[in-house]
Every structure is written in C-alpha cells, then in structure tokens.
Amino acid sequence: MSTQASTTVAANEARGRRSAEDVENSKTHFRVCRFIIETGVKLGMRSVPMATACVLYHRFFQSASLLVYEPYLVAMSAIYLAGKVEEQHLRTRDIINVCHRYFHPDSEALELDGKFWELRDSIVQCELLILRQLNFQVSFEHPHRYLLHYLLSVRSLMNRHAWSRTPIAETALAVLKDSYHGSVCVRHKPQHLALTSLYLALQTYGVELPRGEREWWQVVCAEITKAQIETIMSELLQLYDMEAKCT
Amino acid sequence: MERDLLRQSVSYHGENLLSLLKCEQNENPDFKNVAADLAKTLNQRDKEDTSPVLEQYIARKADLLFAPSWKSPTPVDEWQEESGEAYAIMPPLEQFMEVSFEERREFFYRDVERGDMLIGRINSVRDFGLFVTLLCTAGGLERDIEDLEIKALCPIRNVPSTGNHDDPLSYYQIGDLIRAGVKDIDRYHEKLTLSLYSSSLATHLNKVKLGVISKEELPLHYTRGEMVATDCNETYEKLLEDSLGLSNPLNVDYLMAKLGISGTQTPSLMRGLQSKRFKEEDFGTAIRKKQSVSWALKCVKTGVDHFKSGRHVEAMNEYNKALEIDTNNVEALVARGALYATKGSLMKAIGDFELALESCPTHRNAKKYLCQTLVERGGQLEEEEKLVTAEGLYKRAVVLDDTFREAAEALEKLQIRIQKSLKLKEQEAAKEQEKSKTVETSAEKLRKILKEEKRIKKKKRKRSTSSSTSSDTSSTTDDDSPSTSRKKSKKRKHKRRRSSHGSKKHKRRVSSCSDKTLEDDWFPAPPNTSASYINQKQSITKLLGEGEQSWGKSRSEDGRGRFEDGTDRSPENVKDGSRLGGPDANGEGASGRARNRRDSSSSTQSEYSHKSDRFSKECSSQGRNRCVSERSRDEKMERAERYSRDQDDGRSSVGSLKKDLPSNLVDIFSQIAEFKKDKKQK
Numbered sequence: 001m002s003t004q005a006s007t008t009v010a011a012n013e014a015r016g017r018r019s020a021e022d023v024e025n026s027k028t029h030f031r032v033c034r035f036i037i038e039t040g041v042k043l044g045m046r047s048v049p050m051a052t053a054c055v056l057y058h059r060f061f062q063s064a065s066l067l068v069y070e071p072y073l074v075a076m077s078a079i080y081l082a083g084k085v086e087e088q089h090l091r092t093r094d095i096i097n098v099c100h101r102y103f104h105p106d107s108e109a110l111e112l113d114g115k116f117w118e119l120r121d122s123i124v125q126c127e128l129l130i131l132r133q134l135n136f137q138v139s140f141e142h143p144h145r146y147l148l149h150y151l152l153s154v155r156s157l158m159n160r161h162a163w164s165r166t167p168i169a170e171t172a173l174a175v176l177k178d179s180y181h182g183s184v185c186v187r188h189k190p191q192h193l194a195l196t197s198l199y200l201a202l203q204t205y206g207v208e209l210p211r212g213e214r215e216w217w218q219v220v221c222a223e224i225t226k227a228q229i230e231t232i233m234s235e236l237l238q239l240y241d242m243e244a245k246c247t
Numbered sequence: 248m249e250r251d252l253l254r255q256s257v258s259y260h261g262e263n264l265l266s267l268l269k270c271e272q273n274e275n276p277d278f279k280n281v282a283a284d285l286a287k288t289l290n291q292r293d294k295e296d297t298s299p300v301l302e303q304y305i306a307r308k309a310d311l312l313f314a315p316s317w318k319s320p321t322p323v324d325e326w327q328e329e330s331g332e333a334y335a336i337m338p339p340l341e342q343f344m345e346v347s348f349e350e351r352r353e354f355f356y357r358d359v360e361r362g363d364m365l366i367g368r369i370n371s372v373r374d375f376g377l378f379v380t381l382l383c384t385a386g387g388l389e390r391d392i393e394d395l396e397i398k399a400l401c402p403i404r405n406v407p408s409t410g411n412h413d414d415p416l417s418y419y420q421i422g423d424l425i426r427a428g429v430k431d432i433d434r435y436h437e438k439l440t441l442s443l444y445s446s447s448l449a450t451h452l453n454k455v456k457l458g459v460i461s462k463e464e465l466p467l468h469y470t471r472g473e474m475v476a477t478d479c480n481e482t483y484e485k486l487l488e489d490s491l492g493l494s495n496p497l498n499v500d501y502l503m504a505k506l507g508i509s510g511t512q513t514p515s516l517m518r519g520l521q522s523k524r525f526k527e528e529d530f531g532t533a534i535r536k537k538q539s540v541s542w543a544l545k546c547v548k549t550g551v552d553h554f555k556s557g558r559h560v561e562a563m564n565e566y567n568k569a570l571e572i573d574t575n576n577v578e579a580l581v582a583r584g585a586l587y588a589t590k591g592s593l594m595k596a597i598g599d600f601e602l603a604l605e606s607c608p609t610h611r612n613a614k615k616y617l618c619q620t621l622v623e624r625g626g627q628l629e630e631e632e633k634l635v636t637a638e639g640l641y642k643r644a645v646v647l648d649d650t651f652r653e654a655a656e657a658l659e660k661l662q663i664r665i666q667k668s669l670k671l672k673e674q675e676a677a678k679e680q681e682k683s684k685t686v687e688t689s690a691e692k693l694r695k696i697l698k699e700e701k702r703i704k705k706k707k708r709k710r711s712t713s714s715s716t717s718s719d720t721s722s723t724t725d726d727d728s729p730s731t732s733r734k735k736s737k738k739r740k741h742k743r744r745r746s747s748h749g750s751k752k753h754k755r756r757v758s759s760c761s762d763k764t765l766e767d768d769w770f771p772a773p774p775n776t777s778a779s780y781i782n783q784k785q786s787i788t789k790l791l792g793e794g795e796q797s798w799g800k801s802r803s804e805d806g807r808g809r810f811e812d813g814t815d816r817s818p819e820n821v822k823d824g825s826r827l828g829g830p831d832a833n834g835e836g837a838s839g840r841a842r843n844r845r846d847s848s849s850s851t852q853s854e855y856s857h858k859s860d861r862f863s864k865e866c867s868s869q870g871r872n873r874c875v876s877e878r879s880r881d882e883k884m885e886r887a888e889r890y891s892r893d894q895d896d897g898r899s900s901v902g903s904l905k906k907d908l909p910s911n912l913v914d915i916f917s918q919i920a921e922f923k924k925d926k927k928q929k
Contacts, residue, residue, distance in 0.1 A: 034519060037515075038519075038520065041512075041520070042525065042531055044530075044531065044532075046510050047499065093535065093538075094531040094534075097531060097535060097538060098531050101529055102529075109534055109538035109541060111541070112542050112545075145334075145498050145499050145502075146487075148334070148498070148499060148502035148503065149334065149335055149337065149487060149493070149502070151502075151506065152334075152505075153337055154340070156339055156340060156341075156388070156389035156390070157340050159358050160360075165249075166252065166318075167319075169506045169507075169508060170317055170514045171514075171516075173503075173514060174514040174516045175516065177513050177514075177515050178516055178517050181517070191484075200301075203259075204301075205252055205259075206255045206256040206258065206259025206260065207255075210341070210344070210354060211344075211346075212346035212347065212350075213344065214343070214344050215344070216340060219340060220483055222482055222484055230298075237300050237301065237303075237304045240308070240516065240517070243517055247518075
C-alpha cells in the first residue's frame, strides 16, 4: 500500500515535475525559435528556409534532451543547414556575426582569430550532429505554397474591392510565420496548417464567403473537420499568450 | 485604424468583442476615435459558436490588425495569360463548392465591372449587333458562369470594321468564340453590353487581343473546370497535387510577389518581431562590411611593415589579400599605389589612387601621393614630347593640392613651352597660307613667263647675245622661284635636309637662316620671281648646277651630320641624295615634295624640325626680310660662318662631283645640249 501510494505520489510528482519541466522547456524553445526567426530576418532569409530552420530545431529536440545540447548552438546550425537545404546559402561568417551581436548588443565585429575559427568549427560539427539525429531526413513540406494557392482561390470568390481593403493575405502569412515558435508546426499536416491560418484570418475580419453545398474549407481539404480546425487554431493562439510570458 | 474593417469585425463577433476591445485598447488613441461609431453599428447577431480565445486575440492585436499600414498595396502589373507552370491554376472554387444557381448569378452581377474581359459564343447575328452567350470570365475574374447562360449584346457600333467597306458583322458567324470587353452594365435589369474595341478594356488588360479566338486560347481555369465537371473523382486537392505548378520551387516567391508581399520582410503579429524593432547595423550585411574593413586594415598594417623593411613582394601580397577581403578598401589602395609608384609602375599607381579618392575624396595621403605621382608621370611624358597629356596631368595635380609647389612650377614651365610651340605653329600656318597664295598666282606667272620666253627667243635670234645668259645663270637664284618649279623642289629637299641636321630646333632654324645667308653670299636675288625664267633652258642648267652644288653641300653636311646626329640621319640623307639623282629632272616635282614631307615625318625629329624646314622653304621663296625679323642672330652668325666655309668647300667640290654624276643626269645634260644646238641652228 505504502509503495503504491509512494509510486502514485512519485508518479504525480513526476508528472507535475515533467509538466513544469515541459513548461520551462517550451519557454526555452519559444525563446530560441524567436532567436532563429530574428536572425533569419537580419540575414535576409526567405520564408521557406526560415521555416525549415525552425522545423529542424523542433524535430531535433523531439528526440534529444535540452540538458545535453546547447539549444542556441543547435539553432545556429539549423539555420546554416536550412540555408543549404532550401538553396539560400548563408555564410557561417554572417551567421556568427549576427548571433554574436544578438548576445552582445552594440559590440564590435569579431576579429579573425582563434576564437572565431573555434565558433565556426562548432557550428559545422553541430550541423553533422543534427543530420545524424534526424536520420538525414531534412527535406520538409511546408504550408506556405498551399496557403498561397488557397488565398488565390478564396480571392476569386470575393468581390475585388472587398479583397483589396481586407488584409487577409498579410494576416494569414503572419499567423503562419508565428506558428513556428512552437511545435505545432511539426505536429500537423501542412495543408491543415495552411487552412487554419486562412480560416483564422477570415474570422478576424468577419469576412463571410458564399456558401454552397460545401464550405470552402471542406472543398480545400476534404477530410478536415471543424473541430480539428478549432484545435489547431487554439494552439496557434496560445503562442501569442506565451509571448507575454517569455519576453 | 480602419473604421470599416473594425465595424465589420465587431458586427460579426458581437458585443463580446466590443467590450474586450475597449478593455485592451483603451490606451490606443486611434481606437478611441472609432469606438463611438462601433457602439451604434452593433446589431444582435446570434453567433452559434463564440470563441473567446479568438476574440481575446483580436482585441489584443487590434492595433496591428486594423492599422492602415498593415495592408500592403496590391501591385498593378500588365495582366498576362498564365501558363500554369509558375503556380497551379485552379478552377473557380464556386464550382467545387456547388454554389447555387441564384447565388452565382447574383454574385456575378455584383462583381463584374466595366473593363472586364469575358468570353462567349455567338448565338445570333442581327443587323444591329451580335448576341453572345457567356462561357467564362477572363483577365483576373474567375467565376463559374457557363450554365448561367447569361446573354450579352455587342452592338454594331462596338464592332470594329475589317477595313473594306463590307458590313463588319459579316466577319462573324454563329458558334464563334469571341473575347470581348464589358462596355456597360445595367445591374438592375441584368443587362451587359460588350465591345470589341481594345479601348473598352481596363488599362492592365490593354495588350490582350479581342475578337474571335480558338479553343486553345480559352483560359486554363475554364478548361480545367470542364475536366472536373466531367470527372467526378477530381477533387480540388487531387487537382492541386497533380498540378505541375505546385512543384515549382519558386512558386512561393512568385505568388507572394503577385499578392504584393515582400519575400524577406513577411509580416508578423508578435510584438518582438515588428520590423521597426530591428536596427540597421544589426543586419548581416552591415556587420560584414565593418568586419571586412577591420580585417583588411590588419593586412594593410603588416603589408606596410614589410614595405618599410624592403620586402616588396610580401608587402604586395598583403595588400592584395586585403583587397580580396574588402574590395576598394581605401587604405589598401593607397598603400598599394605607393608601392607601385616606388617600383615605377606609375600608371597603376595613379589608377589605385584615383580609385581610393573615389570612395574617400578627403584622404590626405592619397591626395599627396597622387600629386607626386602625377608630377613624376608628367615629367616622363614631357620627355616623350607628349606635352598636352603632361599638361593635363599637371593641371590635375594642381587642382588636387594647391600647396604642392612642384606641380605648379612644372605646369607653368610646360605651359610656356606649349605656348611657344603654338605660336610657331601659327606662324607656320600663316606662312603656308601665303605660300599657297603664291602657288596660285605663280601658275599664272609661269604662263606669262612662257609667253615672254617665246617672244624673247624670237628676239634673241635677232640679238644672239650669250653673255647676258651666262650672267643670268650666275645671277639668277634658285631659291626664289615659286614652288611650282619641279627642280626647285629638289633644291628645297636639299635645303631641308641641310636644315634637318642637328636635333635641336635652334640648329635647324639656324641652318635655314644660314641658307638665307648663303643665298646672300651667292646671289643678289631679285624679288621678282618671273625673272628667273627668262631663259628656260638656261634655268634648267642653272638648276641642275644648283642641284649638284646643293648635293655637294648635302654630302659635306652628311659628314657633319655623322658627327652631330646619330647614324639615323645620314643614311636617310644619302638615300635622299640618291633619290634626287635617280628620277629625271622633268617629272617628279610634286611627288618629290611629297617625298620630302614623308622624309621629314619619317625621321625621328619632332614637329619642330618639320616646321622649321617649311619655314626655311618659305624663307627661301619669299623675301629674306621676314626671315630676318624672326630669327635670333647670335647663334646663327656663328653657324653661318661654319656653313659658308662648308659651302665654299662644296663649291670647290662641284667640279669634281660632276664626274660622279649618275648616268641619268648625264643623259639629261646631253639632251639639253642637243636642244641648245637645235635652237642655235634655228
């Protein structure tokens, strides 16, 4: 009995600890993903390579532990690797420069000395580590192209003036970009993510589309249900709450 | 804040949203302006599903979502028929959604506008116009309207004529597919008027051709729609996945541009990621640039150390390395320029300094070194007699640094030199003009002379005096005959050759002046040029005599020439001499002169020698007075003495030279002698 009690207590404690740990971890992940996106903007990365970098990061830490690997180093290597995968090659020198400045604001540019080469070496080593951790499966399908095609289809349904005054495309793309702060981007299909961000954008502005036998989102994604859309939407919106907590 | 958008959103979500907005955005001044309006527009709408999370998010982000700057402007480009390869072109969503007949009709009439493009089939041709049943939309608008069977009229005034005077409507037949623009819409009565003139289309559709089209030209969204209609297995998803355009790796960038959103500056709703939070100097390119400059500077420093210790090769390597790291780095260019200048590659040095000054016009060292290098290069060019280029360089040096004394001095010296040469040129040119005048007039004079001679010959037969002729021979000079005389040209050649001795212009001037003095010694030459041709045959002998004499002169000159000038002059002179002897006396005047000119230019003498040669010619042909006024006397007197001595020698050697004349000349003499005999006989 006592052992049972202790195990349940232990289990509860463990669960509690895990959830606390999880929360802490997710905050760390949020901060690091924020770091990735910010660095991407400063390096002039396009949307898809930036998305790849975040996905690489999330997938890596699905199987690895934060206690063992330094997350910021993994992030830098993820950026480097993503640039290679998505054909927007970035120089390690630029990555190191921007990241160094991120951590030491208003500092002087790094000198070409031993420390610089050590940093570069560590990025390259970590890149190999990421590849091995992910079994060299580093090519992902992203929601962006689906979202853009859906946007065009929805645009044809709307009156052109209504479309031109409602920033639906901007909001949908913004929501999609922000979704990379959390692991929601790896837990759902890209078509669903695209659909949900568009749905969210339309809901924000209260746009009402024509209704036929089927709703537009039923046409676009045959097997999705309203509930699924709602779930993903709430996950997306949670990220905005997290921003307040993390930063 | 966009009032209409807010209103729309609030009316969709209801009261909850409004209260949340008030709560979250109460500090926002923009919101306060709008808040009053919003309360009025609220109508009781029972929404099935209230989502507080969504409303909370809208309320929090309202300042971003409803900001006027949030919406990016739509790009207005020329509309092009899409080929379906940049991205996947899908049939209208209406078709998949199976929107009802009435709704589709309603939406079509709501959304179609003047200037749109439509495609339809002609179903009847009347005398007042065409009736068209619409098939599909084109040029941007994508709707499923085929089964709506909307009929539109294209009146005859909107049909362009085909050129000949036939009825324009005869060109069209029932069943033709035509593409037309919407000219007018009556939404209430649901009537459409079409036009086949391009002017009826909106500006971004300008280039599209209206009129009869073929099946291949039907828009892709229509043809795909037909395919979907026939095959019920074809869903939107499947069609999209199978489409080629979806696999295009660049479709994301293309579509973002089509929608007007920047690829690298995508919007975000996170507070921390708003673009105004990022500083310019944190961006990758800015940091790289500063870093390159500092790395390059280190290389330059080590390079300068090498340079100071004399290791030029290593220094150049360091500079080149620095320029690889940072192209057009100012310090590296200046240092490399200094190295080039030290090694003597002045042009490369100048190039480097100029490049450095382009990026940093106030660099002190660059200016200083550039001035010095320009002056040095200018000096080099002066020695090569490229005076104008040198002047340009000096001017630039003075402009750059007006405290640099050497440059200013060198410039002044050079300018004086140029002015002198210009004056000389002007004088030569003036002389040339006058000479050419005399050339023209002397042709007339020659005619006169020949007429006179004929008369005189007749007189002479009567008189038969020979003594005067001999005196004439001695008295008449060779020099003052007009330049049309062919024999004169030979003599002139001699004269110039004589004058071409000596590399300095002074010498030449002296020599030509000395020619003048020679003539002074020899002949009291009358200024009237016609006098020399009183007896033509006598003038010939006299000229030939002169030719011998001057040839003799030139021979002696050659001797002198070997001492004074290089061997280059003398072989040329000898060549000239032989050429003189070679051709017969009669023909070669003009060509001889041309040869003279060629000779002078082929020699390594500068333009001055040429000028002074011509000058001497002028002198000899004109009065001596002008010559005198322009020459300085001192040097010439001294030279003249020497020359006169030589002339005396030459004169003495004339007799001996006669023996050495080439055979051609001997023939000529014999011919002349025969001629004389003939005349005497007559």
